[in-house]
Amino acid sequence: MTDVWMEACPFCRIVRGQTDTRILYQDDLVTAFPDIRPIAPLHFLIVPNVHLESVNAVEAGHEAALGRMFTVARRLAETYHVTQSGYRLIVNTGPHAGQSVFHLHMHFIAGRHMPFRA
Secondary structure (H helix, E strand, O other), X not given: OOOOOOOOOHHHHHHOOOXXXXXXXXXXXXXXXXXXXXXXXXXXXXXXXXXXXXXXXXXXXXXXXXXXXHHHHHHHHHHOOOOOXXXXXXXXXXXXXXXXXXXXXXXXXXXXXXXOOO
């Protein structure tokens, strides 16, 4: 299990308060903040506070943080009034899937119609 943060990781720096990023939610397990390259009116990232490169690094001890990521997503949906209109949650794992920052993160995307694309 990885219980550390990485000095060079931009998401670890955000979690530790070392940037001027606007924090939407933070507790002992996860942090949520706006994506710097939004693709929709509402585009946030939810990250575990411990550095995990991707889903491939997840172990049983991370289940609380992973579950919290989903409850924070629901909380953001309520805060931004998109529980009825809908929102998309995306986790990319590896470069072929589109992961560009290698700290596990969930994209919360909402605020416009998004047709399904596989």
